[in-house]
Amino acid sequence: MLDLSPARPSTARGALSDPIVTTGGLRKSYDRKTEILKGIDLTIRAGERVALIGSNGCGKSTLLRCLIGLHEVSAGEVTALGETFTGLPAGAQKARLRRKTGFVFQKHCLVRRRSVLSNVIHGMMSEPGSWRAFSQMTAPETWRRAALEALAWVNLADKAAARADALSGGQQQRVAIARALVRQPALLIADEPAASLDPVSGQDVMALFTRLCAEHGITLLFTSHDMSHARSFADRIVALKAGRVLFDKPADTTTDADIEEVFRVEAR
Amino acid sequence: MLDLSPARPSTARGALSDPIVTTGGLRKSYDRKTEILKGIDLTIRAGERVALIGSNGCGKSTLLRCLIGLHEVSAGEVTALGETFTGLPAGAQKARLRRKTGFVFQKHCLVRRRSVLSNVIHGMMSEPGSWRAFSQMTAPETWRRAALEALAWVNLADKAAARADALSGGQQQRVAIARALVRQPALLIADEPAASLDPVSGQDVMALFTRLCAEHGITLLFTSHDMSHARSFADRIVALKAGRVLFDKPADTTTDADIEEVFRVEAR
Amino acid sequence: EALRFGVTDIEGMEAMQQEFGAFEKALEAATGHDIELYAMSSRTSAVEAINQGQVDLILTGPAEYVVIKELADPVIVAGWQRPNYYAQVVVLANGPVKSVQDLRGKRVTFGSIGSTSQHLGPAQVLADLGLKLDTDYRGEIIGRNVAVEALIRGDVQAVGMSEGHLKSIREAFPETGFTVIARGRDLPNDILVARKDLAPELIETVRKAFAEQGDALMAAVLQGDDNQKYNGGFFLTEIKDSDYDYVRSMYATIGVDTKSFVGD
Amino acid sequence: MPTSRRCSVSKPADPLPSRWPRLSPLAFALTMAALALVIASVGQVAPTPGQLVDGGPSLVRLVNRMSPPNLDPAFLTRIFWRIVETFQIAIAGAAIGIALSLPIAWFAARGVGPLGNVGAFLSKAFISFLRTVPDLVWALLFVATVGLGAVAGTMTIVVDTIGFCGRFFAEAIEDSEKEPQEAISAIGGNRLSILFGAILPEVMPSFVNTSLFALEKAVRSSVVLGLVGAGGIGQELKAAFDLFQYRNASTIILVIFLIVLGMEWATDRLRRKVQ
Amino acid sequence: MPTSRRCSVSKPADPLPSRWPRLSPLAFALTMAALALVIASVGQVAPTPGQLVDGGPSLVRLVNRMSPPNLDPAFLTRIFWRIVETFQIAIAGAAIGIALSLPIAWFAARGVGPLGNVGAFLSKAFISFLRTVPDLVWALLFVATVGLGAVAGTMTIVVDTIGFCGRFFAEAIEDSEKEPQEAISAIGGNRLSILFGAILPEVMPSFVNTSLFALEKAVRSSVVLGLVGAGGIGQELKAAFDLFQYRNASTIILVIFLIVLGMEWATDRLRRKVQ
């Protein structure tokens, strides 16, 4: 739950804080034929906002999912929030890791037969007394209020009682964002959070992320196909290409040529 | 199926061709409380490329779905491709209408357990001998080739044999586009076709649409949250706001102020 | 042409072959006709089969015969005698029930509805001894296996069954003592009947085979394990329908009018 | 895409994927063997169309014999009470069985339950075991335990219901959409959270269907209740046939059919409610 | 969103939605009535825990009586042949039944099938009818039609299978994901295209489960085959109980259990194949 009172001091840009996510030689293949990630070395420090860019199918979602053990890592090591694992994290490790992570999926993955509010309350599932987060019927009053507040952040408080599948595509996306934010995660991973949002909502959501990161020291890792978002809302841009990190630069030193290089198609 | 030989003469911009889609006072509400579309009058002429813009949840997808009878129209009349209906089109009408329409959904809606090629071949389902389009196993050689070609247009020919759910989000989106294009539709309706595509793929897909429209006289109606796409790939921009048409202008006379107006939030 | 020979109360073709395979050969030799075997586990389908001409000959028990007679009007061919075929009422040896009169107001179970030795017979025995079904005692239809459990537990006080049944129960429950408190007269014989429109010469041939080569046929019958119930019995060729009036009165005892059976 | 620079690099000779799925030799052999088995069996014991056509007259005769249904008020009253009796036992048995099936099915669902794959297999084996042991054996056991009557009947139905619902619930849980489950798991939800948060809303229509089928089965089942002396409408039906009272039988069948239709309707309504 | 101009306009007093779903008075009354019925029934006929605990010794006695299983080779051979016989009939019956269930279930699926809602209801009623009419009546009918034996047995199993698979197939079809179906419909696909293009791939795992359960049911079913004089393992089991040969019975039960487990395993494998 976001505790809004004494904002933790946000990590100053530039000053090197502790690494919060580190991958060492991370490789991933779904089948024997093709390797999607061919050795990714990445370090994300506490309080940073990192944008991950790359063309369709280059492995951005795959990388994000590997970080919290949603996919098995084929080789290499991941350290996230103090948990180090190869392959898949062990049960207890996974629980500790995910308790401090918020994850927004590319496919928003709401439970469609439940209300919007229930879906946001699901974000509390790793709090103590987690069974009360099963739905809005069982949730304690404080959680219900917190969920409604999170919905207000993404401008959907008036849809709280609607069924999740009665929302438009962009609205569903925003519910998924509220679900990831309702509890204060140390690390927020968002896979194309603004993809189906209208221009203003997209800006708003990215601004919301920035504000929360600043106020609560949240670390943000997001992917985007909107280069203006990557450039203006991230401290650092990491570009993937052909399974490797093409570049990893501060956002303000990334040039148009760099970006063009990311999406240029080489002769195969 | 796209017949690439004698390109039909593309309708000259400006010259008024026949209306291909007309709505008169189209209203739509999902429940009694709120009306989503409050009387839409819209005319789309053959060969035009029209962009539909508006903030999240303003009713773009709803409008598109009403046009081909995927949703029941609450009031008003729709004429599309010569078929006029109120409410839902009758069975035979619906069949005739959809036979000439290609539709790309916002949620791409692939059949996940089938191969990419099978999914594209599904685009042939309204051709004579439609049972052969059930899957790539039963399809005739010509359809298989046509589907592979459509996949090549969206740069996915090498994934033809993969299962649909083994693709990345953007790749799935492109498969859905190929499915809508594989057969030559008179009217192509695309709901945020470029939403999860990377910048270059997005440009490419829009350029592909433009080329096909020019060569085959296809009429294009698409929604987008990317204003640069709307401005550079559409002849006309239609903006929805609060259930009504806010403006309906040629793309080149649409100003930044117009666009800002679309997404501005009024005090409720 | 082939004669189709059906037996009720045999479960499936496999079992039929096993029990009556040898008899089939013997009967073929004795009559000079091909014999085909059929099994029927339910008398309802037996009636249907003979009515539709699906079988020519049926070997069946007395209670079933009465039904078939009513519904299909068959021709009697021969009786198959079963020595020691009688109904009895069984109680726990060390239980409270010492005589039939003790059963007043108690629960008695019958194995299977309309079965000669498990339902009609025992009910008749009790009636003969002055106990009327459902007024003097409560009769219920419950399978033998369960009924024995219930008897041991004390839920029911007596179970109706035949002599053969009790033998196998004693083997299965060596630690429990059972006593028979009432026993009926020998039940009418099993009976072989022919469908009414079977050619009379054929029926005559079969009848003659039983009359003249009874010993050989009986020896073949006794090759089957379950057919040991016929051990020591004879084929009786002088059987009349009225021999089964006793069974009809048993039906009356359980409150069923044999004229009310619904046939064609 | 033809108009872009990408177009030029897309190899023109991307081959058409093969029409047929590639099977391992073993899988191929097994598939063929299974097919051959089915065809051989069907060939040997299936009816010919001619036989079926010939059946018409017998059908008419059978229906004639069964009609008109016996509508004698006394008989109908008896039937009514039998049905009340049956329903009472069936509802109790099915309700308890369904309640017990829920956790068991969860344990038995591969990749979802809390006991791992071995635990899931053992749970599935347990469910299969309940199904394999014949009703008669359960009847023996329960009669020896709680005596003849309604309670033993209830327990027999409980066991039957678990054997059935356990399997179908587990299947529904295994087949339910994976994305929402993943989403809850990614936020730190444990297996129980996933069950209640994502799986149950998703499988509700299927659970309703299975549960009401189990209830219907319990009402229809003629054997089970009779076995333990609990009576019920099924017993009445069997007696009607055994005593060749076909007109009584047809009344009972019609009544059961009405009940089944009613439950079918309820199933539909309920499923649409939870859709 | 707090940092944007939108924030200022979002009414701060958006109310928390009510905790409980709002029910119409009728729905509420019906729900309560159903609950009361269940509770009352359970209260009257459910076993007490004490009764269950007391059951321990009876269980032991029963198991003692049934063990050791009879492993006499001659007996095992007989059992083996009985199983072959059963399988032949069961496979043929289930295969034909499943094949017939597919179209019928399609007709019966609301909003998906080609016959409209009335047609769907009638198809559902037909399926229910097949289920309601007792096996004995089917047996009578088929005996009259095709005579005693394996063919009649097959047909009885066909009918049973349609009554079961028809319902569960229809349910799976109705519950399958709507989006891919809509997509195919929007491209101009007719109902058949939707069925084969979108629904069948989606429901395959559920169909596999239902079908193999139907096969298992056909193998286990003891009553059906005996009714038409077709024999099989179920008859052998019944005979063993009738003669109080409990040790033979336990052998047969164990064998059937092994078969059921094997089919469970096959179901799992096949379902993962089509997943």
Ligand SMILES: Nc1ncnc2c1ncn2[C@@H]1O[C@H](COP(=O)(O)OP(=O)(O)OP(=O)(O)O)[C@@H](O)[C@H]1O
């Ligand atoms: N389950 C899977 N099985 C096999 N291959 C997969 C699977 N999921 C993804 N892939 C492949 O892995 C590659 C990377 O996929 P991923 O989803 O990570 O891409 P992405 O960078 O997120 O793309 P997008 O921008 O389109 O979301 C793709 O080529 C895809 O085809």
Ligand SMILES: Nc1ncnc2c1ncn2[C@@H]1O[C@H](COP(=O)(O)OP(=O)(O)OP(=O)(O)O)[C@@H](O)[C@H]1O
């Ligand atoms: N099935 C439904 N039932 C009830 N309301 C719905 C349903 N589908 C959509 N709505 C409501 O209708 C409105 C319009 O939805 P629609 O999907 O048309 O929006 P959109 O313009 O496409 O938005 P987006 O840009 O997010 O895709 C939304 O406010 C949504 O909540």
Ligand SMILES: [Mg+2]
């Ligand atoms: Mg992705």
Ligand SMILES: [Mg+2]
């Ligand atoms: Mg939309």
